[in-house]
Amino acid sequence: MTDTAAGQIDHVFHERRLFPPPAEFTAKAVIRSQEQYDDLYQRARDDRDGFWKQEAEQHLHWFEPFGEVCKWNAPHAEWFVGGKTNASYNCIDRNIDQGRGDRAAIIWEGEPGDTRTLTYNELKSEVCKCAAALRELGIQTGDVVSIYMPMTPELAIAMLACARIGAIHSVIFAGFSAESIADRNNDAQAKMVITSDGLHRRGKVLPLKVTVDEALEKSPSVQTCLVLRRIGNDDVPMKDGRDVWWHDVVDKQSDDLPAEPLDSETPLFILYTSGSTGKPKGILHSTAGYNLWAKRTFQWVFDHRDDDVYWCTADCGWITGHTYIVYGPLAAGATCLMFEGAPNYPAEDRFWELVEKYKVTILYTAPTAIRAFIKWGDQHVDKHDLSSLRLLGSVGEGINPEAWMWYHKKIGGSSCPIVDTWWQTETGGIMMSPLPGITATKPGSCTQPLPGVVPSIVDETGASVDAEHGGMLCIDQPWPGMLRGVWGDEERFVETYWATVKGKYLTGDNARCDKDGYYWIMGRIDDVINVSGHRLSTIEVESALVSHELVCEAAVVGRPDDLKGQAIAAFVTVTDPNPGEELRQELRMHVRKQIGALAQPDDIRFAAAVPKTRSGKIMRRLLRDIAAGREAAGDTSTLEDYSVLATLREEE
Numbered sequence: 311m312t313d314t315a316a317g318q319i320d321h322v323f324h325e326r327r328l329f330p331p332p333a334e335f336t337a338k339a340v341i342r343s344q345e346q347y348d349d350l351y352q353r354a355r356d357d358r359d360g361f362w363k364q365e366a367e368q369h370l371h372w373f374e375p376f377g378e379v380c381k382w383n384a385p386h387a388e389w390f391v392g393g394k395t396n397a398s399y400n401c402i403d404r405n406i407d408q409g410r411g412d413r414a415a416i417i418w419e420g421e422p423g424d425t426r427t428l429t430y431n432e433l434k435s436e437v438c439k440c441a442a443a444l445r446e447l448g449i450q451t452g453d454v455v456s457i458y459m460p461m462t463p464e465l466a467i468a469m470l471a472c473a474r475i476g477a478i479h480s481v482i483f484a485g486f487s488a489e490s491i492a493d494r495n496n497d498a499q500a501k502m503v504i505t506s507d508g509l510h511r512r513g514k515v516l517p518l519k520v521t522v523d524e525a526l527e528k529s530p531s532v533q534t535c536l537v538l539r540r541i542g543n544d545d546v547p548m549k550d551g552r553d554v555w556w557h558d559v560v561d562k563q564s565d566d567l568p569a570e571p572l573d574s575e576t577p578l579f580i581l582y583t584s585g586s587t588g589k590p591k592g593i594l595h596s597t598a599g600y601n602l603w604a605k606r607t608f609q610w611v612f613d614h615r616d617d618d619v620y621w622c623t624a625d626c627g628w629i630t631g632h633t634y635i636v637y638g639p640l641a642a643g644a645t646c647l648m649f650e651g652a653p654n655y656p657a658e659d660r661f662w663e664l665v666e667k668y669k670v671t672i673l674y675t676a677p678t679a680i681r682a683f684i685k686w687g688d689q690h691v692d693k694h695d696l697s698s699l700r701l702l703g704s705v706g707e708g709i710n711p712e713a714w715m716w717y718h719k720k721i722g723g724s725s726c727p728i729v730d731t732w733w734q735t736e737t738g739g740i741m742m743s744p745l746p747g748i749t750a751t752k753p754g755s756c757t758q759p760l761p762g763v764v765p766s767i768v769d770e771t772g773a774s775v776d777a778e779h780g781g782m783l784c785i786d787q788p789w790p791g792m793l794r795g796v797w798g799d800e801e802r803f804v805e806t807y808w809a810t811v812k813g814k815y816l817t818g819d820n821a822r823c824d825k826d827g828y829y830w831i832m833g834r835i836d837d838v839i840n841v842s843g844h845r846l847s848t849i850e851v852e853s854a855l856v857s858h859e860l861v862c863e864a865a866v867v868g869r870p871d872d873l874k875g876q877a878i879a880a881f882v883t884v885t886d887p888n889p890g891e892e893l894r895q896e897l898r899m900h901v902r903k904q905i906g907a908l909a910q911p912d913d914i915r916f917a918a919a920v921p922k923t924r925s926g927k928i929m930r931r932l933l934r935d936i937a938a939g940r941e942a943a944g945d946t947s948t949l950e951d952y953s954v955l956a957t958l959r960e961e962e
């Protein structure tokens with residue numbers, strides 16, 4: 311490690327490998343030359359309004375044209391002022407108008423292996439019927455509808471049906487507790503909940519409706535519950551006057567309901583996301599800007615072509631599912647695979663079986679999944695022909711170089727570019743990513759900002775710092791996909807994102823930018839560890855640990871230390887069934903060799919699993935409490951598996 315002045319983030323990534331895009335890829339790519347990208351980037355930066363005017367006119371349908379392109383009164387933005395459009399129209403009707411009606415929009419496979427394909431024409435019929443049913447059930451423009459459903463086509467249909475009539479959807483991941491659903495219903499004053507009789511999960515059935523019933527006892531604003539039959543479980547109790555079956559009200563509706571012309575800034579959805587403290591925030595996105603950002607970032611980053619079969623493995627309960635299963639790819643007329651099940655059911659090769667079966671060309675998944683595949687073993691991958699793949703994507707966390715290399719070699723056959731996409735629920739869509747036809751990638755770096763994204767790196771006072779040293783990542787200019795607010799909490803919106811640096815969006819992540827202009831996300835601001843005045847990023851220490859052959863996963867946090875200010879505590883899962891003092895010592899030395907003495911963990915705890923949010927992110931806040939011997943505080947509603955916490959404590 312370089313000896314640096316106190317206060318700067320020690321950059322300890324020694325990643326020097328560079329992977330230029332294969333020439334055959336570049337030859338056919340949507341963006342195929344650096345000049346083309348430079349031109350886009352410079353136009354978007356230097357003539358923001360001119361650039362986005364042209365983009366919006368070309369890539370969205372307008373019932374009525376907009377006037378002003380961007381009305382920016384920080385932190386409030388209005389995009390495409392006065393225009394009228396509709397996200398459901400853009401995702402469906404526009405494709406039909408342009409001759410893509412018979413193309414498969416969604417190819418779906420359920421956990422038990424049942425399948426269904428919906429063309430754009432068929433998707434339109436289903437969305438119209440659902441929208442008409444919502445109307446019949448009293449849902450009006452501006453009403454909030456909570457959606458708590460399995461990953462079935464009806465989940466996407468329900469989202470698009472809301473969009474069609476200007477209702478605001480709030481998708482709640484179908485693993486949340488009754489308490490979490492009730493909190494979200496109450497915060498948003500939801501009028502309806504759409505759910506199902508149950509959900510298939512690793513061969514078992516989860517009774518979703520029972521959970522919703524419990525939530526509805528504490529959700530006075532909800533008047534109607536619409537229930538899809540997914541399992542065939544007719545015993546579910548239906549409350550008279552409140553609960554209705556999907557097949558009773560949706561199926562009988564007309565399959566042609568014109569999309570409502572909606573003002574550009576009509577709220578499209580709320581998505582709840584946990585903050586580091588306190589209750590979840592309802593991140594608000596609006597219609598035109600979000601839809602345009604979703605579509606264009608999809609086309610740029612995934613290099614979409616007509617014959618692609620694109621698969622994003624996220625759940626629609628997360629922003630990745632909203633933007634890159636529904637609004638982006640459908641607006642681009644793509645064919646999307648949608649999968650209901652888990653990656654290891656009935657066996658650990660399910661994903662690879664699907665890639666082979668549907669000849670998937672673009673795969674977008676998360677580092678947490680990739681690390682699980684590595685742990686499960688190559689034999690599950692080797693059984694399948696993955697030669698249809700041409701592009702791989704990663705999202706959700708930084709991808710450690712070890713996992714990157716495995717993904718590149720084992721899944722991509724060393725010939726597919728990897729796009730490591732950095733973005734947030736708040737940003738609506740991808741902000742930084744390689745462009746697969748032109749960017750030479752470095753494992754672990756999300757490389758460069760997309761057109762329209764103007765980043766900066768600042769210190770705690772908001773002053774610009776030397777980008778190579780690292781600091782807090784901000785976005786200096788408004789962009790179409792940016793969040794429009796925190797539902798019902800203007801103060802929190804301003805405090806969280808806009809108070810540190812005037813007029814700049816504070817991402818909450820730390821980053822540094824290397825000499826080549828490549829960005830490296832160093833983790834959340836709260837995750838920086840300060841050891842004797844040296845600032846270390848958790849992800850680097852984690853990457854070093856994971857590069858040891860016996861380590862599957864690692865989570866690193868700081869804990870108070872009288873001498874050093876903070877000491878490093880590491881929670882690791884290993885393949886060794888009986889890890890002991892010897893391995894502990896070996897791992898310490900390993901980190902010391904990889905990074906330096908300062909980064910050597912003080913505590914190493916062997917754990918059966920690290921606590922993660924249901925979307926796969928390590929819950930470092932909880933680990934900080936455990937490492938410091940405190941009661942875990944704050945919101946744990948996104949914790950994947952509560953039993954993990956209990957076992958981690960036992961380790962103490």
Ligand code: 7RM
Pocket residue numbers: 583629630704705706707708709730731732733734735736756817818819831833834925
């Ligand atoms: C898309 C999504 C956002 C936070 C973000 C980062 C982390 C996401 C990457 C990443 C490093 C990446 N939205 N993050 N992608 N860190 N490299 N490619 O995940 O709202 O759920 O989370 O996730 O800390 O701020 S999110």
